[in-house]
Amino acid sequence: MAMKKYKISLVIFDMDGLMFDTERIGVLGWHEAAKSFGIEIKQEFLRDMTGLNVKSIEKVFKKYYGNDLPFYDIRDLRVKYVLDYIEKNGMPVKPGLFELLDYLDHRGIMKAVATSTERKRTEKYLTLAGIRERFDAIVCGDEVERGKPEPDIFLEAARRTGKRPEECIVLEDSANGIKAASRAKMFPVLIPDIRRPDEVEELVYRELKSLHEVINLLESLKEEVVL
Numbered sequence: 090m091a092m093k094k095y096k097i098s099l100v101i102f103d104m105d106g107l108m109f110d111t112e113r114i115g116v117l118g119w120h121e122a123a124k125s126f127g128i129e130i131k132q133e134f135l136r137d138m139t140g141l142n143v144k145s146i147e148k149v150f151k152k153y154y155g156n157d158l159p160f161y162d163i164r165d166l167r168v169k170y171v172l173d174y175i176e177k178n179g180m181p182v183k184p185g186l187f188e189l190l191d192y193l194d195h196r197g198i199m200k201a202v203a204t205s206t207e208r209k210r211t212e213k214y215l216t217l218a219g220i221r222e223r224f225d226a227i228v229c230g231d232e233v234e235r236g237k238p239e240p241d242i243f244l245e246a247a248r249r250t251g252k253r254p255e256e257c258i259v260l261e262d263s264a265n266g267i268k269a270a271s272r273a274k275m276f277p278v279l280i281p282d283i284r285r286p287d288e289v290e291e292l293v294y295r296e297l298k299s300l301h302e303v304i305n306l307l308e309s310l311k312e313e314v315v316l
Contacts, residue, residue, distance in 0.1 A: 097310055099252040100193055100303075101243055101275070102224075103140070104204035106262040106282035108300075109214060110181035111171060112139070113283060118170035122163045128154065136284065140237050140263030142205040142230030168210070180217040185300030190223050192304045201246040203259070205230035205237055226250050237265040240273035247273075260303065264289045278306065 106112035116135055123130045134153045138146045143164070150160045175181075193200050201224055204211055208229040215221040226249040233241040247257055259270035260278050264286035270277035271292040279286070279296045280303075295306055 095255045097198065097258050097276070097307065098256045099199045099201060099247065099250050099258070101201045101203050101246050101257055101259045103261045103263070103266050104202055104206055104211060104214065106139070107260055107280060108183055108186050109218065110183055111214070112262070114171050114174050114181070115167065116283065118167035121170050122166035125166060126158060126163055128158065140205055140261070140265035142236035143207065145236050175217065180214060182218055183300055185303070189300050189303050190220065192307070196307070198307070199225045199250050199252065201226040201228065201250055203228045203242045203246045205242070207231040238268035238272070240269050243270055243273040243275055260300075267292050278303070
């Protein structure tokens, strides 16, 4: 079979757990919110809901807790916990993010955010971090019909920037995000956060330890990606 060559022209960033160290805060938020309703958050729920949009999280929640508990009330408490933490402590930016954005600017490689988080909170996080205007496109979980692990959100990011899927690298920390990037026929790069999603190992193009290493990866792919 003939080798195919591609040149990377768009890097798509997940947000929570990838650019910002907000997944850990979110987990604490789930536990605190659940206590208010007399329940304990299961690790299986936290595993399965990572990377999903709110509608999909609701389905996972009901799978583990049934239909009687007020999911949106619990989720609202969790969101409040996270926002209160950020207001008090600042936006927890992951190491290497600013350097990577500077590198992409220097190289002329476009940048997009594709996050399962809704638009309002996404705008707030990016603004607090001082990077809202540094992206060529921002696609949020409440703006696509099907959330991760379906490919819609990444395909929309490519569409808005005028890029083909095979020109795109996706930076993700979750299994659902890696599945979505793979289904979009892009190059999924895994940077694990709280938990390494072993179940998607075969879908990963590269696994890195931090955002710092993305620069080295892109340098090694400076001319073209060969498959």
